Amino acid sequence: MTLEISPAARDALEGWIAHGRALRGAAETTLTAYRADVIDFIAFLTAHHAEPQGLAPLARVTTPDMRAFMAHLRADGVSHRSMARKLSAVKSFYRWLSEREGFEPTAVLSARAPKFQKKLPRPLSEDAARAMIDTVETQSGEGWIGARDAAVVTLLYGCGLRISEALGLRGRDLPLGESLRITGKGRKERIVPVIPIARRAVETYLKLCPFEIAADDQIFRGKRGGALNPRLIQKVTETARMQLGLPATATPHAMRHSFATHLLSAGGDLRAIQELLGHASLSTTQAYTSVDTVHLMKVYLDTHPKAG
Incomplete structure (x- = not known):
């Protein structure tokens, strides 16, 4: 499936990645993973709404959209840990995008990540x-x-x-x-x-x-x-x-x-x-x-x- 995304939305995604690289000093591997996570989210919205995703549709994401996204990840067998990481990436993108574009991101930011058991460090004696x-x-x-x-x-x-x-x-x-x-x-x-x-x-x-x-x-x-x-x-x-x-x-x-x-x-x-x-x-x-x-x-x- 070819991802339909407007040039403005694509520019926003790359702008967010550049922001993370310049200001937060995030590692390239982390940025690459986050970029892929947000693209997966946009691909889901494209299929879910059967329309290309530009800035305006991205700003209209609702709580039911977020529930559907999480259900989609569960149906695909994505682990709770990976679901939490994907949701974290999407929230980070939306915090940045909402400040830039001036819309209310509550539907995205209030989405709850699934709970998972954190792996404890395994030290040597x-x-x-x-x-x-x-x-x-x-x-x-x-x-x-x-x-x-x-x-x-x-x-x-x-x-x-x-x-x-x-x-x-x-x-x-x-x-x-x-x-x-x-x-x-x-x-x-x-x-x-x-x-x-x-x-x-x-x-x-x-x-x-x-x-x-x-x-x-x-x-x-x-x-x-x-x-x-x-x-x-x-x-x-x-x-x-x-x-x-x-x-x-x-x-x-x-x-x-x-x-x-x-x-x-x-x-x-x-x-x-x-x-x-x-x-x-x-x-x-x-x-x-x-x-x-x-x-x-x-x-x-x-x-x-x-x-x-």
Whole structure:
């Protein structure tokens, strides 16, 4: 089916995407997914009303239209999580479009997303996290590559960095001090303490690295000297976790989850952990309280004399 959409509506869609790119600093993959979600919505309206969708029809969307859209997604077998994401994209588009065009978007913004069970982060134990770092270092026959991989994974666990943030470090960030200024999602800056073991891991890698690193160069390099591909870190952690007998959830991102969970277990303040992780909302960080509760209940059931 060919999507019939007016040039004005198409321009509005692209304007919204450009707005997200310029002002919110959203990742390209996120913008691509959001664009596809809004196009799916417009395609549904085109079929539902049997007419091309321009700005005027888009402004006339009703509550029954939104109910029909959600029913259409359910009939297509779309998961609750994906339905919620699609609705979020449509609402974001309508907030922007209604301000630009001056219409009332209540019918769209009041639509309720289906409830779904959020997946809890799956952290590694402290021993498993340490073993992962040690094992990652042994995967390559070249010493500098092993030191590189260990340094990256140490930054994920020791500083709670996202893999993109660790691989985004540049020569100007050297030598690593007691803290790092990190620019994360949405171009939000935060200060992250760098523990001594993480500094030493990076220093060891730099001593062995065969490439010069200028101020604008990324610190972590591939075998031929280009920027390190994150897939290589994913592959080396996958090999390490199979050697260690860890579950498939033992990924590079799990090291960041482990950082947060272990801090919380040691009595860390939730708000401080939010700042360290760079979460925009405290509700995102609060998932770790559930993880910690699960761990505490397991310890209780395993050790309390009356629990059995």
